[in-house]
Amino acid sequence: MIATSRARKKLVLCEKPLAVSRTEAADIKRVAEETRTPIIIGTMHVYDPAYRAAQLVWHELADEARLVRSSIYLPSNDVFIDQATDQTTAQAAPQSVKPDPSDPAFQRDMIRAAMLGLAIHNIPLVREFYPSPGILHSARFLPPFGYSLSMSNGAQAARFSALMPGQWQPRWTLQVTGRTSSLRIVFPPSYVLSGSCRAVLASKDSAHVFEQAKSGYEIVWEHIADIVRERAVPSVSLETAVGDLGFALDLAGGAAGKIGEVP
Amino acid sequence: MTRQYSCVVGVGTEAANSHRRALASIPNHFRIVETGPADVVLWGHRADADLASARAVVLDDLLAAPAAASSARLVIPALRFLPLLSANGLFELAAGRKFTSLELNSTVPVETTNGLALSLLEQLAILRILSGSRASVAMLNSFGTGYLSIAKLGHPDTAVSLSAVLGGHDEGDLSVQAVSPTERIEAHIGAGATARPASIVHFDSKGSSQTIPLRQNSLRLTWLSAHEVLSDGGATVPYDLSMLLDDLATVRGALV
Numbered sequence: 001m002i003a004t005s006r007a008r009k010k011l012v013l014c015e016k017p018l019a020v021s022r023t024e025a026a027d028i029k030r031v032a033e034e035t036r037t038p039i040i041i042g043t044m045h046v047y048d049p050a051y052r053a054a055q056l057v058w059h060e061l062a063d064e065a066r067l068v069r070s071s072i073y074l075p076s077n078d079v080f081i082d083q084a085t086d087q088t089t090a091q092a093a094p095q096s097v098k099p100d101p102s103d104p105a106f107q108r109d110m111i112r113a114a115m116l117g118l119a120i121h122n123i124p125l126v127r128e129f130y131p132s133p134g135i136l137h138s139a140r141f142l143p144p145f146g147y148s149l150s151m152s153n154g155a156q157a158a159r160f161s162a163l164m165p166g167q168w169q170p171r172w173t174l175q176v177t178g179r180t181s182s183l184r185i186v187f188p189p190s191y192v193l194s195g196s197c198r199a200v201l202a203s204k205d206s207a208h209v210f211e212q213a214k215s216g217y218e219i220v221w222e223h224i225a226d227i228v229r230e231r232a233v234p235s236v237s238l239e240t241a242v243g244d245l246g247f248a249l250d251l252a253g254g255a256a257g258k259i260g261e262v263p
Numbered sequence: 264m265t266r267q268y269s270c271v272v273g274v275g276t277e278a279a280n281s282h283r284r285a286l287a288s289i290p291n292h293f294r295i296v297e298t299g300p301a302d303v304v305l306w307g308h309r310a311d312a313d314l315a316s317a318r319a320v321v322l323d324d325l326l327a328a329p330a331a332a333s334s335a336r337l338v339i340p341a342l343r344f345l346p347l348l349s350a351n352g353l354f355e356l357a358a359g360r361k362f363t364s365l366e367l368n369s370t371v372p373v374e375t376t377n378g379l380a381l382s383l384l385e386q387l388a389i390l391r392i393l394s395g396s397r398a399s400v401a402m403l404n405s406f407g408t409g410y411l412s413i414a415k416l417g418h419p420d421t422a423v424s425l426s427a428v429l430g431g432h433d434e435g436d437l438s439v440q441a442v443s444p445t446e447r448i449e450a451h452i453g454a455g456a457t458a459r460p461a462s463i464v465h466f467d468s469k470g471s472s473q474t475i476p477l478r479q480n481s482l483r484l485t486w487l488s489a490h491e492v493l494s495d496g497g498a499t500v501p502y503d504l505s506m507l508l509d510d511l512a513t514v515r516g517a518l519v
Contacts (some may be wrong), residue, residue, distance in 0.1 A: 067428035148422045152406040168466035202432040
């Protein structure tokens with residue numbers, strides 16, 4: 001990232017996560033600002049047009065988010081990669097030692113990887129309702145790859161759950177309960193271009209449905225084209241992206257620390 | 264021919280109104296009497312009925328279970344979600360299956376009296392029937408407008424998370440997510456006295472299947488259950504007083 005920024009490229013599209021430590025993220029931010037290199041993180045759901053529209057209306061309602069729930073239940077990535085592209089067949093590298101899923105050290109590594117590789121997808125959206133992790137009350141690694149986390153910060157709380165790969169259809173949701181409103185968002189799985197999320201914002205006497213033809217991926221690439229042509233600046237600032245990473249790193253460290261604890 | 268029993272449900276309270284609405288749809292099973300002795304008495308939030316002569320008590324004020332139990336022969340807890348989930352096949356579907364994760368979440372209307380305690384009680388009741396074992400609370404964090412909890416079942420392999428929040432746009436709801444790598448069950452049910460059906464969907468490698476939804480309210484099912492128990496000496500209720508008292512002790516210990 002740093003070398004690319006110094007190479008004076010017009011833009012850097014970074015696969016999430018932005019970095020794996022705060023120091024790395026700070027270095028990337030400093031060099032990107034020095035060289036005025038725009039950086040876009042590929043968190044596609046934060047660009048999803050239906051999500052953006054629903055989030056804007058939620059913001060206008062001035063309700064307070066009380067409980068935020070992120071659930072990511074997915075089949076194997078290959079299922080959707082095969083539906084989105086034409087992969088070359090690669091031979092899987094032989095695994096010399098099969099890890100023991102009950103080993104706490106293995107679970108700590110896996111839950112860190114899950115926070116930075118899977119939870120990171122929803123974290124930029126979660127932070128729009130629940131800005132910082134607060135106190136992590138419980139964290140558990142779920143085999144083969146997943147997690148169950150509970151946290152609260154003052155009068156707000158959040159629940160994160162995930163499991164993959166499953167032999168069922170995907171369920172990728174973000175649900176926000178406010179004092180008088182509820183927002184329920186169902187996202188399409190990764191890789192495929194199957195349109196936007198479907199968001200339902202319900203208040204006492206009405207419900208609004210948000211759904212659009214374009215996916216977050218398409219909007220990201222259109223946004224990239226606009227930035228490269230100097231028609232736009234990144235809609236997600238690098239400062240926000242660094243904050244998102246900080247949230248994920250706090251959870252990764254906190255969750256790994258909870259492994260082996262008896263609640 | 265259906266045997267008709269008399270019942271006293273009181274007037275003027277929210278509980279009385281809800282149960283009257285349910286009873287109005289089963290007039291051949293129950294006849295509401297306003298005073299005097301009756302076969303069944305509703306123990307609600309303003310309990311002033313004659314329990315001593317009743318054959319059964321339908322217990323709406325669940326947190327008052329010990330008081331109601333002291334003078335009644337048969338107590339039938341009037342849970343808000345469990346009867347419909349049961350009648351719609353959730354527990355049958357989950358029986359004998361091992362889940363990696365069980366997650367129950369409730370949204371409770373802000374103005375509900377003791378809403379969070381009742382929510383935890385109902386979640387423990389559902390867990391008990393779903394898993395076939397008693398659930399204990401290993402951790403509970405109250406965050407002002409709700410709680411986050413970790414529960415333990417007889418077998419430690421399942422991660423069990425419970426949560427509830429005061430808020431939302433509706434009369435409240437409850438959702439259940441039961442997940443393993445091979446199958447997943449999603450259940451969602453609204454609160455309130457309407458007959459809006461529960462949604463229970465089972466997902467596996469073949470796709471998904473859903474039972475035909477029942478358009479019945481849990482309170483109606485509770486009264487039908489009471490009728491069955493009164494008519495058939497061998498009939499039992501799936502969630503009885505001993506279970507309620509046990510779960511109530513857990514709730515009181517957790518929400519101190």
